[in-house]
Amino acid sequence: MIKIGISSCFMYPDKERGVFGHKSLSYIENDMARYITRKGVLPVLIPDVSDDYLEDILSNMDGFIFQGGVDLAPETYGEKPIGSWKGDAYRDQYELKIMDYAIKNSKPVHAICRGMQLMNVYFGGTLYQDTVTQDLNAEDHRSAVLYDTIKHPIAFVQGTFLANLYSEEKNPHVNTVHHQAVKDLGDNLDVYANAPDGIIEAFGYSEEPDGKVMGVQWHPEFSPTLGKGVIDADLLYEAFLKHTK
Numbered sequence: 001m002i003k004i005g006i007s008s009c010f011m012y013p014d015k016e017r018g019v020f021g022h023k024s025l026s027y028i029e030n031d032m033a034r035y036i037t038r039k040g041v042l043p044v045l046i047p048d049v050s051d052d053y054l055e056d057i058l059s060n061m062d063g064f065i066f067q068g069g070v071d072l073a074p075e076t077y078g079e080k081p082i083g084s085w086k087g088d089a090y091r092d093q094y095e096l097k098i099m100d101y102a103i104k105n106s107k108p109v110h111a112i113c114r115g116m117q118l119m120n121v122y123f124g125g126t127l128y129q130d131t132v133t134q135d136l137n138a139e140d141h142r143s144a145v146l147y148d149t150i151k152h153p154i155a156f157v158q159g160t161f162l163a164n165l166y167s168e169e170k171n172p173h174v175n176t177v178h179h180q181a182v183k184d185l186g187d188n189l190d191v192y193a194n195a196p197d198g199i200i201e202a203f204g205y206s207e208e209p210d211g212k213v214m215g216v217q218w219h220p221e222f223s224p225t226l227g228k229g230v231i232d233a234d235l236l237y238e239a240f241l242k243h244t245k
Contacts (some may be wrong), residue, residue: 078126
């Protein structure tokens with residue numbers, strides 16, 4: 001069985017929360033769980049444990065998926081917060097350890113939204129803390145109310161992995177649920193796709209085979225919301241799974 005390690009989202013102690021209010025929680029969003037689960041695939045939520053135990057767990061994984069969620073902390077990529085977007089420095093460090101293991105051990109990586117931003121930072125890149133504030137050409141890529149019901153066109157860079165994977169798509173669109181984005185691209189990352197406003201929507205790590213280590217800014221796991229209005233998310237996931245076998 002293929003074992004896919006999934007980086008946890010965190011929820012911290014909150015005394016106003018009725019259940020486990022004084023405890024920290026690690027979780028996976030349900031659409032993500034459904035997206036990853038296939039016959040012959042075992043999703044494994046990676047716990048927040050000490051490094052001695054963590055490496056033993058990681059060594060048993062065949063590939064890794066990095067979920068979306070709260071922002072990266074600006075301090076993680078050497079900046080000060082410009083507004084209310086403080087991010088989650090604790091989760092950053094937890095996930096960077098997993099990313100470091102995956103890259104150094106040549107494991108497949110599928111990084112989604114925050115996960116893509118984390119990968120960019122891992123390779124020395126930086127982020128727009130808020131695209132609308134910092135990039136005057138950027139459109140608003142997130143609505144807290146409309147959430148995964150909004151989409152935009154995407155332009156694949158010709159000759160790259162995603163252009164070939166989605167060669168039959170005549171008018172490709174993706175959903176959009178983010179307000180941070182890649183600013184300075186990390187080392188050895190090749191851009192696979194862009195939004196109409198120039199925001200980087202996908203990239204791959206050039207030191208591994210095409211598609212083995214990649215990040216996408218959209219949420220493929222949310223694709224059922226818009227159905228045929230967005231590109232086929234299964235193509236993307238199946239391409240990742242091929243590298244785990």
